[in-house]
Amino acid sequence: MSKDMFPQVPERPILYDWLYHKTTKDIEMYCQLTEGHSEILECAVGTGRLAIPLAEKGRVVHGIDYSTAMLQKFEEKLPGLPQEVRDCIHLYQADMRDFDLNKKFTFVFVPFGSFVYLLSIEDQKSCLNSLRRHLADGGTLVIDLPTWEEARDEKWLDNDVSVMKVKQTINPTTGNTTEMWSTFRFDSSTQIMEQDRHYKIYDHEGILEKEQVVLWKSRFFLLGEFQLLLETCGLKIAEIYGDFNFGPYHHKSEVAVVVIKAI
Ligand SMILES: C[S@@+](CC[C@H](N)C(=O)[O-])C[C@H]1O[C@@H](n2cnc3c(N)ncnc32)[C@H](O)[C@@H]1O
Numbered sequence: 001m002s003k004d005m006f007p008q009v010p011e012r013p014i015l016y017d018w019l020y021h022k023t024t025k026d027i028e029m030y031c032q033l034t035e036g037h038s039e040i041l042e043c044a045v046g047t048g049r050l051a052i053p054l055a056e057k058g059r060v061v062h063g064i065d066y067s068t069a070m071l072q073k074f075e076e077k078l079p080g081l082p083q084e085v086r087d088c089i090h091l092y093q094a095d096m097r098d099f100d101l102n103k104k105f106t107f108v109f110v111p112f113g114s115f116v117y118l119l120s121i122e123d124q125k126s127c128l129n130s131l132r133r134h135l136a137d138g139g140t141l142v143i144d145l146p147t148w149e150e151a152r153d154e155k156w157l158d159n160d161v162s163v164m165k166v167k168q169t170i171n172p173t174t175g176n177t178t179e180m181w182s183t184f185r186f187d188s189s190t191q192i193m194e195q196d197r198h199y200k201i202y203d204h205e206g207i208l209e210k211e212q213v214v215l216w217k218s219r220f221f222l223l224g225e226f227q228l229l230l231e232t233c234g235l236k237i238a239e240i241y242g243d244f245n246f247g248p249y250h251h252k253s254e255v256a257v258v259v260i261k262a263i
Pocket residue numbers: 008009043044045046047048049050064065066067070094095096097111112114117
């Protein structure tokens with residue numbers, strides 16, 4: 001397993017929440033996919049964007065993440081939730097590349113493209129082997145991945161040096177605006193995209209208050225490579241959807257929702 005760790009999230013995960021609090025497109029699909037599964041395992045659970053609505057539906061969510069800051073942000077939300085929802089959430093600090101909860105699940109998932117943060121084939125295999133060890137007999141693993149089409153659309157692969165404004169959001173409490181500007185570098189020899197994420201926070205008068213730059217890395221691959229990778233870990237693709245509405249996967253799909261079973 002590679003020891004190469006680097007900042008994956010802003011020092012202040014509140015920025016993550018501000019930027020993604022409106023991202024809800026995948027929630028309904030994961031609610032449907034987890035129907036009938038009482039206990040589920042979410043890898044790279046973050047601040048609970050998905051885990052909380054799933055717990056609200058009565059799923060018992062076990063969530064792992066290696067970031068102390070992200071988990072702390074998640075834990076801060078727990079007192080604001082009804083007791084029966086809180087009772088459904090179990091958090092663990094663990095690296096998805098190698099972990100052991102000593103428990104098996106009928107449903108395991110790595111949502112929101114988080115598998116691309118694994119930067120080498122060695123790390124990807126190590127993660128898949130860990131996920132497989134946590135799958136109960138007949139259990140389902142779901143991993144959603146960005147596609148090359150999305151990478152092209154988002155201009156991640158163009159090596160355009162100009163700074164691009166990719167996201168803007170307003171803090172509902174203070175009215176302050178947060179912007180995330182990014183530059184991308186893609187190295188086709190490693191399939192790794194590096195992104196400098198510049199977070200800029202403005203006060204309510206529009207004056208720049210804080211700025212933070214975070215290096216973000218992701219490794220992109222085509223589905224054929226992913227299929228072979230799964231097979232080397234005793235896993236196989238059972239189904240692929242091309243959107244979060246169970247639509248077909250095709251050359252224009254921006255996401256691949258891959259439903260996986262043990263061989
Ligand atoms: C894009 S966020 C996704 C959070 C959440 N699943 C969601 O859908 O909002 C990615 C998360 O992956 C976590 N992460 C990245 N690499 C990881 C690893 N090797 N092991 C565990 N968590 C990891 C980060 O700390 C971050 O919380």
